[in-house]
Amino acid sequence: xxxxxxxxxxxxxxxxxxxxxxIDNLVKLNTxxxxxxxxxxxxxxxxxxxxxxLRRYPDPNADALRAAIARNFGLSSNxxxxxxxxxxxxxxxxxxxxxxxxxxxxxxxxxSFYPVYCRLYGIDYEAVPLDEDYAxxxxxxxxxxxxxxxxxxxxxTGRALPLAAIETLLRAQPDVVVIIDEAYVDFGTESAVSLxxxxxxxxxxxxxxxxxxxxxxxxxxxxxxxxLIEGLERVKNSFNSYPLDRLAIAGAIAAFEDRDYxxxxxxxxxxxxxxxTAALGRLGFTVLPSGANFVFARHASRDAAxxxxxxxxxxxxxxxxxxxxxxxxxxxxxxxxxxxxxxxGALEEILGA
Amino acid sequence: xxxxxxxxxxxxxxxxxxxxxxIDNLVKLNTxxxxxxxxxxxxxxxxxxxxxxLRRYPDPNADALRAAIARNFGLSSNxxxxxxxxxxxxxxxxxxxxxxxxxxxxxxxxxSFYPVYCRLYGIDYEAVPLDEDYAxxxxxxxxxxxxxxxxxxxxxTGRALPLAAIETLLRAQPDVVVIIDEAYVDFGTESAVSLxxxxxxxxxxxxxxxxxxxxxxxxxxxxxxxxLIEGLERVKNSFNSYPLDRLAIAGAIAAFEDRDYxxxxxxxxxxxxxxxTAALGRLGFTVLPSGANFVFARHASRDAAxxxxxxxxxxxxxxxxxxxxxxxxxxxxxxxxxxxxxxxGALEEILGA
Numbered sequence: 147x148x149x150x151x152x153x154x155x156x157x158x159x160x161x162x163x164x165x166x167x168x169i170d171n172l173v174k175l176n177t178x179x180x181x182x183x184x185x186x187x188x189x190x191x192x193x194x195x196x197x198x199x200l201r202r203y204p205d206p207n208a209d210a211l212r213a214a215i216a217r218n219f220g221l222s223s224n225x226x227x228x229x230x231x232x233x234x235x236x237x238x239x240x241x242x243x244x245x246x247x248x249x250x251x252x253x254x255x256x257x258s259f260y261p262v263y264c265r266l267y268g269i270d271y272e273a274v275p276l277d278e279d280y281a282x283x284x285x286x287x288x289x290x291x292x293x294x295x296x297x298x299x300x301x302x303t304g305r306a307l308p309l310a311a312i313e314t315l316l317r318a319q320p321d322v323v324v325i326i327d328e329a330y331v332d333f334g335t336e337s338a339v340s341l342x343x344x345x346x347x348x349x350x351x352x353x354x355x356x357x358x359x360x361x362x363x364x365x366x367x368x369x370x371x372x373x374l375i376e377g378l379e380r381v382k383n384s385f386n387s388y389p390l391d392r393l394a395i396a397g398a399i400a401a402f403e404d405r406d407y408x409x410x411x412x413x414x415x416x417x418x419x420x421x422x423t424a425a426l427g428r429l430g431f432t433v434l435p436s437g438a439n440f441v442f443a444r445h446a447s448r449d450a451a452x453x454x455x456x457x458x459x460x461x462x463x464x465x466x467x468x469x470x471x472x473x474x475x476x477x478x479x480x481x482x483x484x485x486x487x488x489x490x491g492a493l494e495e496i497l498g499a
Numbered sequence: 500x501x502x503x504x505x506x507x508x509x510x511x512x513x514x515x516x517x518x519x520x521x522i523d524n525l526v527k528l529n530t531x532x533x534x535x536x537x538x539x540x541x542x543x544x545x546x547x548x549x550x551x552x553l554r555r556y557p558d559p560n561a562d563a564l565r566a567a568i569a570r571n572f573g574l575s576s577n578x579x580x581x582x583x584x585x586x587x588x589x590x591x592x593x594x595x596x597x598x599x600x601x602x603x604x605x606x607x608x609x610x611s612f613y614p615v616y617c618r619l620y621g622i623d624y625e626a627v628p629l630d631e632d633y634a635x636x637x638x639x640x641x642x643x644x645x646x647x648x649x650x651x652x653x654x655x656t657g658r659a660l661p662l663a664a665i666e667t668l669l670r671a672q673p674d675v676v677v678i679i680d681e682a683y684v685d686f687g688t689e690s691a692v693s694l695x696x697x698x699x700x701x702x703x704x705x706x707x708x709x710x711x712x713x714x715x716x717x718x719x720x721x722x723x724x725x726x727l728i729e730g731l732e733r734v735k736n737s738f739n740s741y742p743l744d745r746l747a748i749a750g751a752i753a754a755f756e757d758r759d760y761x762x763x764x765x766x767x768x769x770x771x772x773x774x775x776t777a778a779l780g781r782l783g784f785t786v787l788p789s790g791a792n793f794v795f796a797r798h799a800s801r802d803a804a805x806x807x808x809x810x811x812x813x814x815x816x817x818x819x820x821x822x823x824x825x826x827x828x829x830x831x832x833x834x835x836x837x838x839x840x841x842x843x844g845a846l847e848e849i850l851g852a
Binding site for chain 2: 158159177179180182184196198200203230237241262347360371374381385390397
C-alpha cells in the first residue's frame with residue numbers, strides 16, 4: 147500500500163494472466179493460443195504498413211477494420227466496436243453497460259476477469275453456480291438483475307450452450323444488457339450474432355487472439371445494436387482515442403480476408419480436440435464436452451496439481467486453477483497433433499510411475 | 500441516449516481528437532506528429548517480430564521494454580509503467596492516483612483530455628487560470644487539493660516551466676500526486692525525471708508519439724517512485740493484461756536504442772520551430788514562446804477561424820480551438836522546413852488578399 151493510491155487502487159484484486167514463460171522449447175498449452183501461425187496475408191499486410199507512416203496517428207475510429215468485420219458478419223459498421231483485445235472491449239462494456247443499480251450475474255466458474263472488472267468499477271454481482279455437470283444453469287438468470295455476462299463456450303470448462311438457450315436468456319432479461327463472450331466460439335459453438343437484429347440488449351464479444359492466431363496483436367471486438375455500440379464508443383473516447391495501432395488495424399483487416407485459412411485451421415483444431423479427448427479418456431480422464439480450443443479434464447485417481455507439476459518437469463505447461471469445485475481439473479489448450487502426442491506420452495509416463 | 504447505457508455513459512463528454520483526414524497530399528500540421536520517419540532500426544525490429552510468433556500473447560509486463568526505458572533514464576524497471584499511448588497511461592493515473600476526496604487542479608487552458616478523464620471517473624477538479632501571458636501561474640497550485648496535473652510544456656500554448664518551478668510545485672504539494680505530462684518535453688523543455696528520486700509523489704508521463712515519430716504505434720510510459728508505479732500496475736491488471744502488442748513492444752525498444760537519430764531529428768525540429776516563429780512574426784503573428792513541436796500563434800488583425808479555413812482550402816490543416824481566451828490562436832505543428840514554407844506561402848497569400 148502506498149499513501150498516494152486512490153481508494154479504488156487499494157481495494158483492487160488484479161487479474162493474473164496465464165504464465166508466459168521466457169523459456170524455449172516448451173510445449174505451451176496453458177493460455178489457449180492457436181498452434182497455427184496467422185494467415186500469410188496478415189503478415190504481409192503488417193509488413194506493408196511498417197514504414198514511414200508510423201509517424202502518423204492511426205484512424206481513431208478504425209473505420210476500415212470495422213467495415214471489414216461488419217462485412218464478415220453481414221452487419222453495419224455502426225454495429226461494430228473494436229478494441230485492444232476483447233479484455234479492453236469487455237472492460238468498457240462493464241463500465242458503460244453493466245454498471246447498474248442492481249447486481250449483474252455471471253457463472254460462479256467462468257472467466258476470472260469478470261469479478262476483477264466489477265471490483266474496478268464498483269459493480270455488484272451475483273455468481274450463479276454451474277450445475278453438477280459444470281454446465282450453465284439457465285434458471286439462475288431469471289428475475290431482476292443489472293445485466294448478464296456469459297461466455298459461450300464457457301471458460302475454463304469449455305461447455306457450450308445451444309443458440310436456443312441464449313435466446314431464452316435474452317427473453318428472460320429484455321431490460322438489461324446480456325453479453326455473450328464468444329472468445330472461443332469458432333471452435334464448434336453456435337454464435338449469437340444471428341440474434342443481434344432482434345435483441346437490442348444483446349452484445350456479442352469476440353477476439354482475434356484464438357481462432358485467428360493473433361494473441362500477439364491485441365484485437366477484439368463487440369457486435370450489437372448501434373445504440374449499445376455508441377455507448378461503448380463514448381467510454382472509449384473518454385479513455386483513449388487510439389487503442390489500435392496502425393499495424394494491428396492492418397493485420398486484423400487481413401485476418402478477415404482469408405476465410406479459407408480460417409476455416410482450415412479451426413477445423414484442424416476441432417479434429418485434434420476430438421482426438422485428444424478420446425486419448426485422455428483412455429488414460430483415465432473425464433473430459434467435459436468442449437466447444438473451445440481447450441479441454442477441461444479430471445483424472446479418476448490422480449491429483450491435478452501434482453499432474454500439472456509432473457508435466458512442467460517435462461517442459462509441458464497446462465493450466466490449473468486452485469479454486470473450489472475445479473481444483474481437480476486441468477485446462478489443456480489444443481496444440482498440434484504432435485504437441486498433443488507429446489502431452490499424452492508424458493501423461494502416460496507420469497500415470498505409469 | 501440508449502436505455503441500456505450506464506449512468507456513467509450518460510454523463511460523459513468524450514474527447515475529440517484532432518482530425519485524421521483521409522485525403523492525400525495534405526500538409527498536415529494539426530496533430531503534432533513528427534515530420535521525420537521513425538528510426539530505421541524501429542522498422543527493422545517490427546519486421547523481425549512480424550512472424551509466426553504473433554499467435555502468442557505478448558509479455559503482459561513488457562519487461563524488455565520497461566528495462567530499455569529504465570536504462571535510457573538511469574532508473575529501475577520498477578520505476579517504469581508502460582501503456583497504449585500516454586493517453587491510456589494518464590487514464591490509469593487519473594483513476595489510480597488522482598481520484599481523491601479533494602478536487603484536483605490543472606490549468607484552465609491545457610490538454611482537453613483532462614476534464615474528460617475527470618468526468619469518466621467522477622473526479623472533481625478546479626481549473627487554475629493561466630496568467631495574462633498564457634503561462635502557468637504557480638500560486639494557483641498552493642493549498643489543499645487532491646492532486647495536480649500540469650503538462651510541461653503546456654498544450655496547446657507550448658509554454659514551458661523551468662525545472663525550479665516544477666520543484667516549487669512538488670514542495671507545495673507533498674501529500675498528493677503531482678503529474679508532469681511531458682508529451683512534448685524533448686523539444687527543448689527541461690524534464691522533471693531528474694527529480695524522481697527525491698519526490699515520491701512525482702509521476703512523469705512521456706510518449707513515443709512525438710519525439711520518437713511513433714504516433715501510429717501507440718506507446719506511452721510513466722516514470723516515478725516504485726510505489727506509484729505499482730498503483731498503476733494494479734489498475735492496468737484490473738483492466739487489460741496485455742495493452743501493448745508484440746510489434747509495439749519490439750518497435751519501442753528499438754526507438755530507445757538509436758539515440759543519435761533521436762537527437763538529430765529533435766534538434767532539426769527545434770531549429771525549424773525557431774525559423775517558423777521568426778517568419779510568422781514577420782507576417783504579423785504573435786507567437787508564444789514554445790518548448791514543444793508546435794507553436795501557438797495569433798495574428799494581429801485576422802480572425803483565427805477564418806485563417807484556418809483559408810489554409811484548409813489550400814490543403815493545409817492546422818488546429819483551432821473554439822474556446823474562450825484562445826479562439827484567436829492557431830496551433831501549428833512544426834513540419835519540415837519545406838512544409839513550413841508551404842504554410843508561410845499560403846499565409847502570405849491569404850493575408851495579402
